[in-house]
Amino acid sequence: MEKKRVLARIDIKNKYVIKGVYLEGLRKIGNPMELCQRYAKEGIDEIVFMDAVAALYDRNSLIEIISEASKNIFIPITIGGGIRTITDIQNALDAGADKVAINTKAVKDPEFITEAVSTFGAQAIIGSIVALQRESYWEVFIDNARTRTHIDAKKWSITLQDLGVGEIMVTSIDRDGTKKGYDTELMNEINKSVSVPVIASGGAGNKKDVIDLFIKVDCSAAAIASIFHYNLEKISGVKNEMALHGIEVRK
Amino acid sequence: MLKVAIIDYGIGNLRSVINAFNSIGVDSFRARSRDEILASDTLVLPGVGAFGRAMEKLEELSLVTTLKEFSASEKPVLGICLGMQLLFESSEEFGYNQGLGLIPGNVKRLPLKEKNKLPHIGWVQLEKGNLSWDSTILKGHESIDVYFVHSYHVVPEQDSVITSFVDYSGEKCVSSVQYNNIHGCQFHPEKSSYDGLDILKNFANLA
16 A cells, blocks of 8 residues: 655745745745755655745746756655646656646636646646635635635535546645644545545644644645754654554655 | 667656666666667656557657567666556557557556545555566565556566566555566656665666
């Protein structure tokens, strides 16, 4: 059986790694190449680079980072943020990315996902859902969590699956950067709704949060930023703890 | 210097395969023409996406005969992921599709059972197959974790070609094969960290 994956999520703005709270209030914390190489050496399963600004002027610097990263690390690399055209995807894959994560463009133009999947294959396309908890549902947000859509995240996950994405990454706005733990209810709702692998993102503050996620939710992967960026835990520390709890993990 | 031809047929990510060979000091290049392919020491057929479309591309570029010719020369061939599936006779992905037919057997969809996730994505530990790893590109390891992403798997006609299995929701699925000079892996060695690079090194050393 496939092991539970531990992903490092690296948010980038103007060539720097940044981390915000609630996807806002971004602060610089380091150099993306140094971080991704350290993570790969320490046994991370995948790297996700997210363009935190998703502005066109920043596109080339992210492509350069991917291009450099793919010469030095030999694990799956995902790029997300600001993917708007088939050419954007082509450029990302040509630079050495294996997958792209798409949120805003998918909401605005769902057919784009169908086209992307038929051009590059489902394995290259991750549907990214960024959601905020409302009273009776989780609402999908786009444009880096700035714009509400009134779309129900659970229903949207099923639509994304039907459009053909190979994986779904779910980020909780309520938990992002808070170190309060994953929104396991949201993750569970979505994981139960779809048969494609689900990656949980947002809120991990220590290794217990990761354990808590995998005990409560049978999702495929946990994306982690703050814990590793601030060196709060070692990657091996998180993975050993997972193994101690009977969660199958690559060491 | 040893040269690895990476077949460039517009399917999938060649960059990663080239980068991986570079990192272990093996010279590889994107190959499209018959002459450059036949002149190389080893051949890698990468690929992701749909089987039918990949075969169409190979036909369009007149690569089918070249690949068969190269394989008949007894130089080492490695198919990766979809590239491995193409080495077989046929696939049931979106109807019936004919493959290169270099290894007897065909390609079937992974069983979708309750609670299963498809595509099958992630790191899995390989289980030993019928061939001892010492005589395969998996040699030098007791246990190997590698990265998979696929929805289809190969079913070889002869068990003797199977070098490893993985467990997919209780079913044994073939994850690598070796048939004379032809090697295949369903996983991505170029994305499987240090173990993966070792596998590529073992392959390059066959030449």
